[in-house]
Amino acid sequence: MPIDRPQIYDNHGRPIQYLRLAVTDRCNLRCFYCMPEEGIAxxxxxxxxxxxxxLRITSVLAGLGVRKVRITGGEPFVRHQLPNFLYQLADIEGIDEIAITTNGVLTQKYIPDLKKIGVKTINLSLDSLDRQRFYEITRRDEFPKVEACLYELLDAGFEVKLNAVVMEGRNIEDLIPLARLTEKYPVSVRFIEEMPFNGEGSHYPTLHWTYRRILEHLQTEFPDIQKQIDPLNSTAYHYQIPGFLGSIGIIAAFSRTFCGTCNRIRMTAQGTLKTCLYDDGVLNVRDLIRSGISDEALQQEFIRVFQKRPKDGYEAENNRQSLVHESMTTIGG
Known part of the structure; x- marks a missing residue:
């Protein structure tokens, strides 16, 4: 018998079902599109x-209809005792799915724990299959660890999504090799438009590699690539090359074509609620909790800001008090 669960909707009729929870602002890589070379404070x-x-925030949000939690950072596994936290998170009533976004450098040894916890989906950030280009992008020589993590995750039966940010002059030659991974492996390779969240301020006045151009580039090598049905609330356009085991996704993160069905909210590591990636934070949840707010009052605060949610990323950006300047590692990927 199906369980009757509450579900809160925003002011545009979109359900709030998916929490992206950043557990740290620290990272062991220095990807140039995410933060400056010297790092951030x-x-x-x-x-x-x-x-x-x-755990308290997640429990309150579960009472409003959040069903999925994605753990992000920074790099989540930099934070001490993360698996213990994940075991407790999985016990929260109403949370049906826990997913992880990681760079894979520290992840491999935790794979048995992730299986026991019930994590099924891992998003692995990997912008290049070439060790030198990987180093130039991340400023760290960690490609062997990430590659080993990828194949162990696949062997362990996880649903693996490879996230590759498409960058002019950096990794265009990797797009076809990354797509070819889907021939022999049941992996979803997702190409993402570059965004201006590198901790130095907006510096992409023109986006050269839009989702349309990414697709056109793939079609030069795979002319029979086929469009697939996009799942509800998906951020990606889905494709498959006939005969290949895996799939390809293209995410219009800068073009923001998926806002109309967005069911996601973000909680930064410092406890700031973001109802859109492009806003500058709408609620300081940390300070509310530390002031002694009750769960019921906190729930009402969430409901209040959900009813003021911008219709898309452009409206959210226009409503900001300042230009986009923060690092993605402080936002939560």
């Missing part, structure tokens, strides 16, 4: 949400 630990606070 990381927040003191006391300014970050504790695990107990994250």
């Amino acid at each position: 990381y927040l003191p630990k006391k300014q970050l949400l504790t695990y107990e606070e994250m």
Whole structure:
């Protein structure tokens, strides 16, 4: 018998079902499109949400209809005792799915824990299959660890999504080799438009590699690539090359074509709620919790801001108090 669960909707009729929860603002890579080479000024630990606070926030949101939680960072596995937190997160009533986004450098040894917890989907950030280009993009020589993690995740039966940011002059030669991974492996390779979240301010006045151009480039090598049905609330356009085991996704992250069905919210590591990737934060949840707010009052605060949600990323960006300048590692990927 199906369980009758509450479901909150925003002011545009979109359900709020999916929480992207950043557990840290720290990262062990220095990807140039995410942060400056010298890194960013990381927040003191006391300014970050504790695990107990994250569990409480998730429980309150589950009571409003959130069913899926994606753990992001920074790099999630940089944070101490993450698996213990994930075991507790999986016990929250109403949470049906936990997913992880990781760069794969530290992930491999935690694969048995992730299986026990019930994590099924792993998003692995990998912008190049070439060790030198990987180093130039990430400023760290960690490709062998990430490659080994990829194949162990596949062997362990995880649904693996490879996230590759498409960058002019950086990794265009990797698009076809990455797509070819789907021939022999049941992996979803997702090509993502570059965004201006590198911690230095908006510096992409023109986006050369739009989702349309990415598709056209793939079609030069795979002219029979076929469009697939996109799942509800999907951020990606889905494709498959006939005869290949895996699939391809193209995410219009900068063009923002998927906003009309967005069911996602973000909680930064410092406890700021973002109802859109492009807003500058709509609610300081950390301070509310530390002021002694009740669960019922916190729930009402969530409902209040959900009813003021911008219709798309362009409206959210226009409503900002300042230009986009933050690093993706402080937002939560």
